[in-house]
Amino acid sequence: MTDPRERLEEARRVTLRRLASLTEDFDEVVAASLDTNADDEHDPEGATIAFERSQVGALVRQARERLAELDAALARVGDGSYGTCERCGRPVGAERLVARPEARTCIDCARLSRA
Structure with missing residues (x-):
């Protein structure tokens, strides 16, 4: 990476x-x-x-x-x-950061915020 x-x-x-x-x-x-x-x-x-x-x-x-x-x-x-999720404090994830380098949240928290 x-x-x-x-x-x-x-x-x-x-x-x-x-x-x-x-x-x-x-x-x-x-x-x-x-x-x-x-x-x-x-x-x-x-x-x-x-x-x-x-x-x-x-x-x-x-x-x-x-x-x-x-x-x-x-x-x-x-x-x-x-690289640290602003909601849960876990890692955002390398693949997510490659796809969306400005990501503030991990994929799980991003899904929750859209629901």
């Missing part, structure tokens, strides 16, 4: 690139909406532009949330608590 800090920093770099791309996409959608009829309700293209803006905005928010989670995971590496 590679160093957790390296995995987290790589995931952070990927997320930053994704966020930059999504932000550019969002700006393009907003700019496109300025060139169209501002009446989304009556403009057949307005609903599409509003939908695209909403979709890209949601993806931007998700990328920002992931970035915050990765930063928090890096802080846990620094304080020695990385």
Whole structure:
């Protein structure tokens, strides 16, 4: 297994690139909406532009949330608590951390929180 800090920093770099791309996409959608009829309700293209803006905005928010989670995971590496479940105190599990390096909980606790 590679160093957790390296995995987290790589995931952070990927997320930053994704966020930059999504932000550019969002700006393009907003700019496109300025060139169209501002009446989304009556403009057949307005609903599409509003939908695209909403979709890209949601993806931007998700990328920002992931970035915050990765930063928090890096802080846990620094304080020695990385890889320990925040709910039960057991190990999160190597496979889970490979799949989701920012994971705060073991798979059992993650399942419980979704139920």
